[in-house]
Amino acid sequence: METIRADVVVLGAGGAGLRAAIALAEADPALRIALISKVYPMRSHTCAAEGGAAGVIKADDSLEHHFNDTVGGGDWLCDQDAVEYLVREAPKELIQLEHWGCPWSRESNGSVAVRPFGGMIKQRTWFAADKSGFHILHTLFQTSLQFASIRRFDEFYATELLADEGRCAGLTAIEMRSGQIHRFDARAVIIAGGGAGRMFPFTTNGAIKTGDGMALAYRAGVPLKDMEFVQYHPTGLPSTGTLLTEACRGEGGVLLNRNGRRFLQDYGMGPETPLGHPVLKTMELGPRDRVSQAFWHEQRKGNAVPTQWGDAMLLDMRHLGEKKINERLPLVRDMSISYMGVDPVTDPVPVRPVVHYMMGGIHTDIRAATSLPGLYAAGECACVSINGANRLGSNSLTELLVFGRRAALSAMEYVQSGARPGAEAALSAAAVAAQARIRDLMQRGGGTETVAGLRKEMMHTMEQHAGIYRTGDGLAEACGKLADLRRRYARIELHDKTNVYNTDLLQALELGSMLDCAEAVTQSALARKESRGAHQRLDFAERDDRNYLRHSLAFYHPTQAPRVDYSDVVITKSQPGVRDYSGGHK
Amino acid sequence: MGERPVELEILRYNPETDREPRFQRYSVGCREEWVVLDALNHIKETVDPTLSYRWSCHMAVCGSCGMMINGEPKLACKSFLRDYVGVIRVEPLAYFPIERDLVTVIDDFxxxxxxxxxxxxxxREQPVSDGEYRQTPAELKKFKQYTLCINCMLCYAACPQYGLIPKYIGPAAIALAHRYNQDSRDGGRxxxxxxxxxxxxxxxxSFVGACSEVCPEHVDPAGALQQVKIASTVDWYREHLMPWKKK
Incomplete structure (x- = not known):
């Protein structure tokens, strides 16, 4: 087995991983950095983010405002010390990206432009038309190319973390091109592996978002935090789940039901605002959880718009005019025409809520450190938590920059503090065992289950029972089903038993990650007997701060359901209150 | 909801088991609105789990799923079945070595x-604490188009010169260099x-312009190439004919 020695391994080369790698390279050029990803960096799903990144820059805004919007938007489940750090670092990180060449959209005087976004009381979302994530990713990737100390391992799939004496000491990974397992030795590992939206059948997430990074940490004993909070973005195309950015509404687009009514006014987000003059933090600029939930109710009332792909609502942008749509929302127009056959310049676009983002993830502290010494996490795979029970749009791109860098600095301090490597014999044995497990999966015969079959059942279960509204009975059924799927997973047989770029093997491993994450979602959701943010229980309709103003922590068990425990939420200055999106009318 | 039978002829090659590439034919029922990528996923899920290809975003922004479709370089996620009649032939991107099936080796790129x-x-170096570099919308517009490249490499598969001269740096890389050269903040030309x-x-x-024709993001690498040629020629004249004007 080939062994690669590094000081820090960064797993994942999307926004958070690249930001971390650059921070490491800048801070200490002598550090050996291994940047590992199952895809080439430009393919990472950061590229699909559209709307922008939040950071206070304009004179009428303040860190206080950004803090309050985020904490209230998260239904007070955010750790407030982490939010304070986020909002303070955000402007620096966004300016740093500008200095690296990010083509942010501009005001006529040459300063950076900002746009309105849901749940934000001020305009503070930096954007690059409607391809903000794409530009952030490519700016970071291209910037990373100037650092010789960043050694990339593209298309390597990590299978297990290696740890000894209670410290993380590297990982094993399959080189897709050869099928060979490599061992990566490192003093510290940063996981930046992205979300897990592919647990669900209808999602904005690309095929690669299968929770691999979360599952790695989880199986190594690090709890997954607040996994029950799954964000539905209100506006995906019904045909494919393709995201139409919240910036459609930030620029003035409105949501209509089948009667042409702007129905959000009936769900505590009104009164109606003038067409073409969006008012911050109300109506169409309400938070994602509330808007998606409002659609669910409209559907129940029979007010949804039927399409051949199921119920939808209408996103009307016609009044913005062709010029503004082309300038601010060119991708939205292109995708609406391509995938739905609807031109937003001339017709309202059918949309419906779609699984978009995991608020939960690998439990880290404010330094991006996990409970396993030497292991750090950042980006969507991590839960610091700055998103609480509901993330505000445009906070995630900011988060991956701020905490990508933070994870790098923490890992570097740890390495420089003289962290000892583990015992070679133990690590070597662990790597050999990891290799044997992959061999066994590849060579196993007589299996009765297929990857595609189990995956389909998992997705169906998640959609049916872990969606926008949940019940105890449904969640219990889902937990039982997922436990069964995990058992049956052991009986999978691969069709493809060859070595080179074996996607049958890759998908089997990805399914294993998703099943573990899915069980953490449903078990945490079942245990949380309240409604908060994106977790809505029909059988427990109210928020319950006395019992559940706490983070859920799901601890992995190889054969049984995870144990769900809780930890305190950090409150520094904002006591839980009422989330008010009435535009100041209440 | 419409479904129709679609026949695909897909290039298969596994270096461990095949001496040379071959075509394999699949007939599958596909929905009207599907793209070629949906058909490939359908085949992989229901007919042949060994079929190998790259994909992720399904929205023409990650650049993974470039392949030859009926001989033309295309993104599989943006090639609609409805635009094809008869058998659809799917091959890996031209001019790149085949790693397996539709997966190419892209080290060169x-x-x-x-x-x-x-x-x-x-x-001009400016610390982050001094804020952003100023750049007007007009200055941004000068290079914005060239920032849109998704690295899908369709332009390389379309470029006859890249096929003839593998050392040629090629359209996307030159367009990207041009993007930074045109940026008002940059001094690295x-x-x-x-x-x-x-x-x-x-x-x-050789200015065939095929790169710009196949570009799914309308980056116009051919335009960038011509601008670089003109600028380089001006450089040459400045240096050789007007040495007093040298920068």
Missing amino acids: MDKLARVKPYLIPK DQRQEEIAATEGVWDC
């Missing part, structure tokens, strides 16, 4: 991308010129 120094080399004005740089381009 990744090396070339890095060689053109595709990052901002600031004209001289450093990039060493790569892109060299023999295997712009002068290998």
Whole structure:
């Protein structure tokens, strides 16, 4: 087995991983950095983010405002010390990206432009038309190319973390091109592996978002935090789940039901605002959880718009005019025409809520450190938590920059503090065992289950029972089903038993990650007997701060359901209150 | 909801088991609105789990799923079945070595991308604490188009010169260098010129323009190439005929 020695391994080369790698390279050029990803960096799903990144820059805004919007938007489940750090670092990180060449959209005087976004009381979302994530990713990737100390391992799939004496000491990974397992030795590992939206059948997430990074940490004993909070973005195309950015509404687009009514006014987000003059933090600029939930109710009332792909609502942008749509929302127009056959310049676009983002993830502290010494996490795979029970749009791109860098600095301090490597014999044995497990999966015969079959059942279960509204009975059924799927997973047989770029093997491993994450979602959701943010229980309709103003922590068990425990939420200055999106009318 | 039978003829090659590439035919029921990628996924899920290809975003932004569809370089996620009649032939991107099935080896492209120094080399260093560099919308517009490249490599598969001269740096990498050269914040043109004005740089381009025709993001690499050629020519005249005007 080939062994690669590094000081820090960064797993994942999307926004958070690249930001971390650059921070490491800048801070200490002598550090050996291994940047590992199952895809080439430009393919990472950061590229699909559209709307922008939040950071206070304009004179009428303040860190206080950004803090309050985020904490209230998260239904007070955010750790407030982490939010304070986020909002303070955000402007620096966004300016740093500008200095690296990010083509942010501009005001006529040459300063950076900002746009309105849901749940934000001020305009503070930096954007690059409607391809903000794409530009952030490519700016970071291209910037990373100037650092010789960043050694990339593209298309390597990590299978297990290696740890000894209670410290993380590297990982094993399959080189897709050869099928060979490599061992990566490192003093510290940063996981930046992205979300897990592919647990669900209808999602904005690309095929690669299968929770691999979360599952790695989880199986190594690090709890997954607040996994029950799954964000539905209100506006995906019904045909494919393709995201139409919240910036459609930030620029003035409105949501209509089948009667042409702007129905959000009936769900505590009104009164109606003038067409073409969006008012911050109300109506169409309400938070994602509330808007998606409002659609669910409209559907129940029979007010949804039927399409051949199921119920939808209408996103009307016609009044913005062709010029503004082309300038601010060119991708939205292109995708609406391509995938739905609807031109937003001339017709309202059918949309419906779609699984978009995991608020939960690998439990880290404010330094991006996990409970396993030497292991750090950042980006969507991590839960610091700055998103609480509901993330505000445009906070995630900011988060991956701020905490990508933070994870790098923490890992570097740890390495420089003289962290000892583990015992070679133990690590070597662990790597050999990891290799044997992959061999066994590849060579196993007589299996009765297929990857595609189990995956389909998992997705169906998640959609049916872990969606926008949940019940105890449904969640219990889902937990039982997922436990069964995990058992049956052991009986999978691969069709493809060859070595080179074996996607049958890759998908089997990805399914294993998703099943573990899915069980953490449903078990945490079942245990949380309240409604908060994106977790809505029909059988427990109210928020319950006395019992559940706490983070859920799901601890992995190889054969049984995870144990769900809780930890305190950090409150520094904002006591839980009422989330008010009435535009100041209440 | 419409469904129709679709026949695909897909190039298969597994270096461990095949001596040479071959075509395999699949007949599957596909929905009217599907793209070629949906058909491939359907085949992989229900007919043949060994079929190998790259994909992720399904929205033409990650650049993974470039392949030859009926002989043309295309993104499989943006090639609609409804636009094809008869058997659809799917092959890996032209001019790249085949790793397996529709998966190509892209080391050459990744090396070339890095060689053109595709990052901002600031004209004037300014600390982050001093805020952003000013850049007007007009200055942004000068290079914005060239920032839109998704690295899908369709332009390389369309470029006859890249097929003939593998050392040619090629459209996407040169367009990216041009993107930074045109950025009002950048001062690194001289450093990039060493790569892109060299023999295997712009002068290998024969201006067929195929790169711009196949570009799914309308980056217009051919336009960038011509601008680089003109600028490089001006450089030459300045240096040789008007030495007093040298920068």
